[in-house]
Amino acid sequence: MLLTRSDVEVILGEALAGGGDLAEIFVERRRTNTISLEGERIEKVNSGLDQGAGIRLLAGESSIYVFTNDLSLAGLKTAAQTAAAALAEGKAGRRLIRLGSADDAPPPPVRKGDMRDKVAIVAAAEKEARAAGDAIRQVMVSYGDNEQEILVANTNGRVATDRRYRTTLVINVVAGDGSNVQTGYESLGGTQGLELLSVDKVRELGARAARRALLLLRARPAPAGRMAVVMAGEAGGTMIHEACGHGLEADIVGKEMSVYAGKLGQRVASELVTVIDDPTLPGKYGSYSCDDEGTPAQKTVLIENGILKTYMYDLEWARRQGKSSTGNGRRQSFHFPPIPRMSNTYLAPGDVHPEEIIARTERGLLVKRMGGGQVNPTTGDFVFEVAEGYLIERGKITVPVRGATLSGNGPQALMAVDLVGNDLGFAIGTCGKDGQGVPVSDAQPTIRIPELVVGGLL
Amino acid sequence: MNPQELVQAGIQQAERAGADQAEAFFLEHSSLTIEVRGGRLETLRQSKECGIGLRVLKGGSLGYAFTSDLSSRALADAAREAVANAGYVAPDPARTLPLPATTDPSRAQHDPVISDVPISAKIDLALAIERAAFAEDKRVTKSERAAYEEVEYRVAIGNSHGLQVSYRGNFCGGYAWVVAEADGDAETGSGLAYTTRFGELDPEAIGREAAREAVRLLGAKPISTQKLALVLPPQTASQLLGILAPALTAEAVQKKRSLFAGRLGEQVASDVVTIVDDGTLPGGINTSPVDGEGVPTQRTVLVSAGVLEAFLHNSYTAAKEGTRSTGNGMRSSFKGAPEVGPTNMFFVPGQVRPEDLLAGVDKGLYVCDLLGTHTANPISGDFSLGATGILIEKGRFTRPVRGVVIAGNVVGLLKEVQAVASDLRFYLGFGSPTLLVQPLTVSGE
The missing domain is CATH 3.30.2290.10 (PmbA/TldD superfamily)
Known part of the structure; x- marks a missing residue:
């Protein structure tokens, strides 16, 4: 343990001394190694140790977060008192906190090497x-x-490592x-x-x-205009992540900034579309055994055969909406409070062979690799760059094209998906939201969207 | 130990572990962010962290390690790791540590008022931003977030050559994101301002700007593909610098990753374009006495009347070319060695007022927002960006537009800049006045 149980209890008691509904401490110790090669030479080798703790206090709809890398009991008590003072409700008095027991399975062994x-x-x-x-x-x-x-503990008695x-x-x-x-x-x-x-x-x-x-x-400059787009499984699920996933995060929904707000139980996508978030997949980049609030990881079906089933919750947004956390409370590091985030997000495979999808497409763009993208969650409008794309002409892949971008609207595109392949390809990434980057993976089978706006080089 | 003593201890430990030369960089970083929504405090974040990074040279190779555990044991571990890491790195004679130089301590941007103002007043300030947005227009229906933010830092740098410098600085700012709704359409708008002087922060102006930006896009619709002149206000034009800045570093040039490589002295932009990087700019967010390796900052003209004049350097890129560092050895954290990067980079403003510039446009697009600027290819300069904006016909705004894509090459775009207005405005480290770009194809429906 990074801190003793009794120290954690004392610190959480201090944090809640000025009032509030929930106090939490997240302690982290992280060792990193990086190597970079460029110009046929090893240019940089860097090793580091970063440690610190964040104390969070929730009160009504307000949240206070204080972090420090002074991990002494005195340093953490000061941070807890700072948080309590920021809330300034000035009541409550010190509370006695009793933690439950942590029953964390040891993580699978990995080969670290030198x-x-x-x-x-x-x-x-x-x-x-x-x-x-x-x-x-x-x-x-x-x-x-x-x-x-990591060690995370809160005044509900939850403690996890x-x-x-x-x-x-x-x-x-x-x-x-x-x-x-x-x-x-x-x-x-x-x-x-x-x-x-x-x-x-x-x-x-x-x-x-x-x-x-x-x-x-x-490659030829990509054509511009509206056309059918086939996204290969090997392109990974960047589009699902960006154009759909973010709109299913409970904070975006709760702030009424999502096109999916108020649509639980409704049809939001083609019936061929099932979208899942699953941090329990072994070894994937976005996997974890508990999230950064100590909630055990779970597989969550977000959209099932086109029907919106649930959003992704952390503790705070679950509490506000009268739900349970789906184990999606994540943070980049102790520097940040947790927020609802995706883990490994994918569009579930269907039953059509990918080659058949191409054969059934008269004219369009085949996307084999996605580049970066950006989405406006309020409208669902997105723009993605295509890192590797080909023209499809009369059901055949013809020439490679460069500089293509896809722009469209996420919900409309998912509603329009008319073919879903039986393959599944993963891509990894660092997902940025509210200034925090967390490791994620996303995946999809080969899918066809009958019409998107392709912006080409002009 | 105080920061100066820690830095000296770090250098000694590294030398004891076998380093030929060593540098220690200490950073203490504190921040405060207050976010409000619907008239109430939503989140308050306060932080304080510090750490030390050790850069060592051994046998001409560079090694690096860092720690935020400042105990002498952790510091000794980091020193040993840095020296061991150097053993895997290819030797390079250009890896040097800068010599001590005269610095101007008055360049430190530190306003004591920022830390003296109580938190309650800062919460009120964030609330005032939000109130101003709602008061500006009835169609503003939601506030995603209004915020006050501040950053304070203390830096100490030392190396085996006897370089020893320390300074502190701070800045503050506010922003708002709001949604306006009318006739079934919803649009977002943002307002944002950062300053090194607390007294210059105007919460009402930030809120009003967010409201206006959201409202002016209400009813936005796609247009057909057509050739349009582009009017880029400071907010969107400054984003172009984000694409250009990496290509204007000597690091990118030496690594053959810059579209400007080998083009010094050439016309790379239209003759109304001048681009400057100025680490000494009074009041600049990134103004400081020295850069991240202790070299004094300076003003560097990169593009002068369209001609490429210079690249940004740190000690390493300068040593490779036998030139002087321009004081652009930037480091945002103690976790890595200095890279080359801009300080305060901006398009130098012209004489014409933005409204006069607009009045001369027969058919154009006033670009309110660009989507996906981080997807632009920094090596080729190719970009393809989603945009929202307002159509300009015969010098007047006619209707809001969304769902269009502007594609091209950033250097191509610079050559098409026809006029530069007088309204220079900074968005953190990047600044621009309104730019007018010659007609180009905007793809829509």
Whole structure:
């Protein structure tokens, strides 16, 4: 434990001394290692230790958060008193807090390896990417791992600990042909150690990033206009995450900023669409055994055959709406209060073979890799860039195109989905919301949306 | 130990662990954020954290480690890790630590009023922002958030060459996001302002701006694909600098990741465009006596009348080219070595008033918001951004527009800038006046 049980009880008592409904302490100790390679050289190796605690106080619809990296009992008591003073209700008096018992399963073992192993992985990815062709100008590889130990306890008596080990490998390749310069990107990450990064997998990743950059060199500028869009499973579920998932987070809903507000039990998507959030998937990048409020992780069906079933809740928004937490209260680190967040979010597979979806499309855009995107949750309008796209003409994949973006409206697009494949492809990412980044994964089968606005290069 | 003593202890520990040279960077960072909604305090966040980062050189290789556990044991562990990490890194003669230089302590942006004002007054300030938004227009129906925010920092830097400098600074600001509704349509608008002087913060102005931005988009509809001149107000034009800034660093040039590589002295923008980075700008949010490795800050003209004049440097990129650092060794945390980055970067304003600039537009789009600026490709400069705006016909606003996409290349866009107005405004570290861009294709329905 990062703190003794009696210390935690004392600190929570101080936090609630000025009134309030719930006090919570989140203690974190995180060791990180990062390696970056660029210009055929290992450029940076960085190791670090960051530790601290955040104290949260909920009172009615107000919430107070104070954090510090002074983990001494005196330092934490001061932070708790600061929180109590900020609430300034000036009543209550000290309360006696008794914590329940934590029955946390030990996390599965991971292969941590030493810095030498990690440097070798980075070098192997680089070598493979560079070998892909003379047009490869730059290869950048970054490796990161972090081991996060947390303790979270609150005045409802909840106490939980978790230990999460995450590893990521990211490869960026720049290819050039005269003044035509294009990039390719690949990443892999999970709640795993070096077992995630076998030599074969790492080489494959390097080669794929390089192939994408080379492909874009000979890609035609994307056409602009309205057309059918087929999103391949291997594109990952970025669209589901951005255009649907955020609108199902209880805080966005509760603030009436979501297009999905007030639509529980209603049809919000095509009946082919089932959307699930599941942090219990083993080894995935967004997985955890308890969330950052100590609520056990659970699988949550958000949309079932097109019908909206539930939103994603943390403790605060569950309390406000008279629901239970769905175990989606997450935070980037002790620097932040938890908010409702996705974990591993996916659109469930259907029964059509992906090749058949393409064959049944007369003209359209096939998206094999999504880039970044942005969504306005109030309207559901989105814009995504397409990192790897091809034209579909008369049911066949023809030429690669570059510079395409997809813009449309999330709920409308999900309502329009008319084909759902029987595959499922994952992508990882760091999801940003309210200035906090948390590790997530998202996935989808190959799907077809009969019409979206494609913005091309003009 | 005080910050200066910690820095000295860090340097000594690293040297004892085998470093040829060492640098220690201490940062203490405090912040306060107050968010209100519907006339009540919704969240209050207060923080204080500190940590130390050690950058060491051994055999010409650089190693790094950091800790926020400031015990002497944790500091010694970090020192050993930094030295061990250097053993895996390729040696590079350009890795050097800067020599001591004369600094101007008056550049520290520290307004004691920011920390002296009691929290209750700051809650009132956030509430005033929200009230002003609702008072501005009846169609404002919801407030997503109105907030007061402040940041305070203390920095100490030292290295084996005897460089030793410390300073502190702070700034504060406020913002609001509101929703306006009419005839079944809902639109969001935001207002935002940050300043290094508490007395300059005007809560009513922030609220009014958020309301106006939301209301003016009510009834927005798509338009057909057409060629339109673009009028980019400071809020959207400054976002272009976010795309351009990485390409204007020597780091990107040396790593062949800049679209400006090899183009010094060339016309890269129309002759009305001048871009400056100024770490000494009085009152600037990112103004300070020194950068993140102790080098004095300066004013650097990057693009002058459309001609590319200079790139931003830190000690490393400067050593690689045998030139001087421009004081742009930026670090936002103790967890990493300094990168190259902008301080206060802005388009230098022109003479014409924004309303006069608008009056001369026959057919154009006043761009209120750009979606997805972070998706622009910083290497090629290609972008494809969703936009909302207001159609301009014969010099007048006619109707609000949404769902259009503006695509192109950021350098292409710079060459098409026809006029620069006088209304320079900063959004944190980036500033711009209103820009007028020659007609380009805006894709809609």
